[in-house]
Amino acid sequence: MSSGGHGGRRRGKKHEEEEHENHERWLVSYADMMTLLLVLFVVLFAMSQVDKEKFAALASGLSEAFGAPVSAMQGSASNPEASVLDSLDAAVDVQIPPAPAAEESIDAAAAEAARQEAQRVAAEAQAEYDELAAARDAIDAALAAAGYADTARYEIDERGLVVHIVSDPVLFGPEEADLRPQGRDILDAVAPTLAALPNRLGIEGHANHLPVTPGGQWPSNWELSAYRATTVVRYMAAAGVPQDRLSGTGYSDTRPLVPKTGPDAVSVNRRVDIVVVSNASAEATELLPGLDAPAQEGTPE
Numbered sequence: 001m002s003s004g005g006h007g008g009r010r011r012g013k014k015h016e017e018e019e020h021e022n023h024e025r026w027l028v029s030y031a032d033m034m035t036l037l038l039v040l041f042v043v044l045f046a047m048s049q050v051d052k053e054k055f056a057a058l059a060s061g062l063s064e065a066f067g068a069p070v071s072a073m074q075g076s077a078s079n080p081e082a083s084v085l086d087s088l089d090a091a092v093d094v095q096i097p098p099a100p101a102a103e104e105s106i107d108a109a110a111a112e113a114a115r116q117e118a119q120r121v122a123a124e125a126q127a128e129y130d131e132l133a134a135a136r137d138a139i140d141a142a143l144a145a146a147g148y149a150d151t152a153r154y155e156i157d158e159r160g161l162v163v164h165i166v167s168d169p170v171l172f173g174p175e176e177a178d179l180r181p182q183g184r185d186i187l188d189a190v191a192p193t194l195a196a197l198p199n200r201l202g203i204e205g206h207a208n209h210l211p212v213t214p215g216g217q218w219p220s221n222w223e224l225s226a227y228r229a230t231t232v233v234r235y236m237a238a239a240g241v242p243q244d245r246l247s248g249t250g251y252s253d254t255r256p257l258v259p260k261t262g263p264d265a266v267s268v269n270r271r272v273d274i275v276v277v278s279n280a281s282a283e284a285t286e287l288l289p290g291l292d293a294p295a296q297e298g299t300p301e
Contacts, residue, residue, distance in 0.1 A: 226250025
């Protein structure tokens with residue numbers, strides 16, 4: 001009987017070789033880095049080159065735009081193919097001279113625009129003054145036809161046409177706010193002219209400087225002047241003047257027509273003013289008092 005160790009197939013060990021380590025991998029990274037650096041320097045070199053024809057065209061355009069030659073840098077002309085950085089001798093400051101012609105043109109255009117605007121405002125003011133003066137003449141003619149000539153004073157200021165109707169003795173009596181018969185006749189005379197106007201109408205009540213009677217009907221001149229204004233507003237509305245164009249305000253004795261020390265201050269300052277409000281722009285209304293100054297100089301006191 002043979003031994004199994006001798007009769008069977010003998011197994012041999014498989015030979016395993018050691019894996020060889022690659023010590024040259026850094027060369028790949030190094031080659032990549034060198035490639036990137038090469039590309040970077042190529043790009044920088046390309047950016048440093050100047051197209052001389054395009055640079056000359058730019059310089060010519062700047063010269064024409066600013067009215068004088070424009071110098072950006074000075075360099076050597078002996079080496080035209082060299083880069084700009086290599087050919088630089090020195091850098092000079094870029095100085096763009098002023099363009100007097102352009103500045104004068106702008107100033108002249110602005111002055112012309114201001115002159116035209118001033119002419120437009122002056123023309124608007126003159127047209128508005130003419131309309132207000134026509135309304136003044138119509139009101140004065142209506143009062144004269146009703147037999148109440150010279151019962152009103154007129155002025156044209158920055159608000160518009162102001163018609164001063166002295167209360168004593170035609171509109172109201174002392175410390176009274178009920179219209180007298182003469183006052184109703186005056187308002188009846190001016191109402192048609194005022195109703196035909198497109199302007200807003202401000203009714204202003206005024207009192208003189210004398211205090212009201214203690215314990216009387218009116219606590220002060222404020223209530224008295226305000227009630228006078230609203231009395232006229234109600235009467236004008238009933239006479240056909242559109243209510244949406246009417247307003248009433250009382251000023252007590254704060255806006256006297258003549259100085260309080262004047263001999264007729266008590267009678268003249270007790271009054272009602274009808275203001276035909278101007279429809280012109282604020283710039284034009286500021287010119288209205290100057291246009292009315294000659295008319296006021298010729299008005300007798």
